[in-house]
Amino acid sequence: MIKQSQGRNSLEFVPTMSANLKDASFAASMPSSTPSAPLYNLTVPALPTFAGGKSATWFWTTTTIIFSLLALEQIVYRYKKRHLPGDKWTIPLIGKFADSMSPTMEGYKKQWDSGALSAISVFNIFIVMASSNEFSRKILNSPSYTEPCLVHSAKQILRPENWVFLNGKEHLSYRRGLNSLFTRRALGIYLPIQESVTRKHFATWLADSAKTPRAQPIMMTARHLNMDASLHVFCGKHISDEAALEISDKYWAITQSLELVNFPLALPGTKVYKAIQARKAAMRWLELAAKRSKESMASGAEPECMLDEWVQILNDPSYKGRREFSDLEMAMVLFSFLFASQDAMSSGLIYGFQHMADNPDMLAKIRAEQATLRQGNYDKPLSLEMIDQMPYLNAFVKESMRVKPPVTMVPYKTTRAFPISDDYTVPVNSMVIPSFYNSLHDPSVFAEPDKLDPERWLDPEGSANKNPKNYIVFGSGPHRCIALEYAHMNIVLVLATAAIMLDMEHEITPESNEVEIIATLFPKDGCRLKFSPRNPDH
Numbered sequence: 001m002i003k004q005s006q007g008r009n010s011l012e013f014v015p016t017m018s019a020n021l022k023d024a025s026f027a028a029s030m031p032s033s034t035p036s037a038p039l040y041n042l043t044v045p046a047l048p049t050f051a052g053g054k055s056a057t058w059f060w061t062t063t064t065i066i067f068s069l070l071a072l073e074q075i076v077y078r079y080k081k082r083h084l085p086g087d088k089w090t091i092p093l094i095g096k097f098a099d100s101m102s103p104t105m106e107g108y109k110k111q112w113d114s115g116a117l118s119a120i121s122v123f124n125i126f127i128v129m130a131s132s133n134e135f136s137r138k139i140l141n142s143p144s145y146t147e148p149c150l151v152h153s154a155k156q157i158l159r160p161e162n163w164v165f166l167n168g169k170e171h172l173s174y175r176r177g178l179n180s181l182f183t184r185r186a187l188g189i190y191l192p193i194q195e196s197v198t199r200k201h202f203a204t205w206l207a208d209s210a211k212t213p214r215a216q217p218i219m220m221t222a223r224h225l226n227m228d229a230s231l232h233v234f235c236g237k238h239i240s241d242e243a244a245l246e247i248s249d250k251y252w253a254i255t256q257s258l259e260l261v262n263f264p265l266a267l268p269g270t271k272v273y274k275a276i277q278a279r280k281a282a283m284r285w286l287e288l289a290a291k292r293s294k295e296s297m298a299s300g301a302e303p304e305c306m307l308d309e310w311v312q313i314l315n316d317p318s319y320k321g322r323r324e325f326s327d328l329e330m331a332m333v334l335f336s337f338l339f340a341s342q343d344a345m346s347s348g349l350i351y352g353f354q355h356m357a358d359n360p361d362m363l364a365k366i367r368a369e370q371a372t373l374r375q376g377n378y379d380k381p382l383s384l385e386m387i388d389q390m391p392y393l394n395a396f397v398k399e400s401m402r403v404k405p406p407v408t409m410v411p412y413k414t415t416r417a418f419p420i421s422d423d424y425t426v427p428v429n430s431m432v433i434p435s436f437y438n439s440l441h442d443p444s445v446f447a448e449p450d451k452l453d454p455e456r457w458l459d460p461e462g463s464a465n466k467n468p469k470n471y472i473v474f475g476s477g478p479h480r481c482i483a484l485e486y487a488h489m490n491i492v493l494v495l496a497t498a499a500i501m502l503d504m505e506h507e508i509t510p511e512s513n514e515v516e517i518i519a520t521l522f523p524k525d526g527c528r529l530k531f532s533p534r535n536p537d538h
């Protein structure tokens with residue numbers, strides 16, 4: 001997901017500016033109070049008076065200007081906000097910045113529950129939060145009024161010419177070309193790659209788990225698995241394991257840079273600088289992979305990965321779209337996919353594991369389904385048809401992401417005044433943030449909305465299936481996730497393989513059910529699991 005989350009990718013608010021602020025903070029120390037220094041010795045600066053001449057005039061003029069600007073800030077905020085719920089006054093200059101530094105689900109829920117539309121201001125950016133399904137979908141589906149608005153650092157990291165910054169017709173036509181990378185035919189090529197990477201990682205997880213008696217957080221191990229699978233799906237044999245490891249190791253710097261507000265200059269030491277270095281390393285390998293794929297396809301090889309599939313489509317005489325893509329441009333597209341997927345997929349996977357481990361009855365049903373399907377042959381490679389024949393696991397994955405949506409909101413901005421409701425028009429150049437959480441937890445559609453209940457998706461006449469517009473885990477409208485089937489399929493595949501290869505024990509801590517927002521949602525303790533080889537008697 002690309003929004004800020006963050007996410008597109010989302011890109012959500014992940015503003016932990018403290019480190020940057022710390023770097024830039026004043027180093028002045030407080031004078032120690034010395035009891036020997038009598039109070040009357042302290043010099044009290046005299047207030048400048050008009051009699052003080054030019055400097056006093058300066059002082060009063062400056063003060064008047066500052067106060068006028070601060071008053072103007074309040075008037076503009078009140079004027080834009082009108083009757084929407086939200087603070088009556090905004091904190092001068094910074095607005096709700098302090099809250100956005102360490103966002104919490106409780107804070108967001110409070111905001112969403114304050115109204116279907118509500119207002120806040122951060123650093124003088126006027127923000128309208130939409131919490132209802134109607135308004136969230138309206139923002140996502142109104143391209144003549146709104147467009148995605150990635151966090152500032154995204155442009156520095158992805159490069160401004162990346163396709164994800166296109167809008168309108170240009171975006172539509174570029175995206176149409178990329179859709180061919182996610183057809184069923186293409187997914188059939190990716191599936192065996194995902195399966196072999198997943199099995200390889202699980203073997204390592206088991207070996208590592210055998211070395212220590214304690215459960216370990218899967219936060220990083222699951223992220224590595226996901227990155228390795230993505231890179232091999234995208235680049236196949238055109239990327240080495242060593243390159244995949246380097247990209248995976250460095251990628252965390254990119255996740256950490258997805259903050260609402262970053263230090264404006266990408267100076268050495270800043271998060272954005274580190275993220276740009278990580279992108280450069282990744283791009284070098286991705287460009288090389290694009291070059292190798294073109295060579296391989298020119299030599300008559302069959303497509304074995306996304307790049308190969310893409311090159312083959314471009315070479316197909318019946319293909320009507322644009323044919324020329326430089327290695328650099330192909331690498332930028334693949335990088336945009338990594339950027340959009342790494343955090344969202346990792347969140348979906350980690351909560352998938354946590355939900356599976358915490359619900360032995362559901363794990364038993366997943367295993368029973370696998371047993372029926374595989375008929376004792378647990379080494380048989382998976383096919384798309386087999387994935388289709390896992391209704392329970394498909395429902396489980398759908399439900400897991402409903403309960404804990406990896407992307408809870410995506411920031412958009414208004415490109416002109418946007419009459420979102422009968423009685424409110426969002427001013428031009430405001431941020432508008434559709435949130436997904438309330439749609440996915442609407443009690444009128446999902447009875448007991450916080451309960452994990454995969455069965456609700458198994459009844460075609462049930463309320464969940466009758467209200468598909470509420471399932472906005474992957475967004476809606478022209479920027480809806482381009483890879484939703486691929487993403488869903490990958491999580492199904494990983495959990496199916498885990499169910500047959502691994503036994504898992506969840507070490508529940510006070511933070512297991514606390515949510516941490518790092519671009520996307522994660523259990524605060526990183527989901528501590530102890531793995532052992534699957535005992536078929538369980």
Ligand code: HEM
Nearest residue numbers: 001337340341344345348407474475476479480481483487
């Ligand atoms: C569980 C995993 C994922 C989730 C929850 C997710 C969610 C989202 C969401 C909410 C959006 C924004 C939609 C909107 O603005 O309406 C999005 C956009 C996007 N996603 Fe995903 N995503 C996931 C995985 C992936 C993967 C695996 C890829 C690529 C391989 C990907 C590529 C993209 C791209 C390129 C966009 C931007 C599309 C555009 O602007 O046209 N996503 N995703």
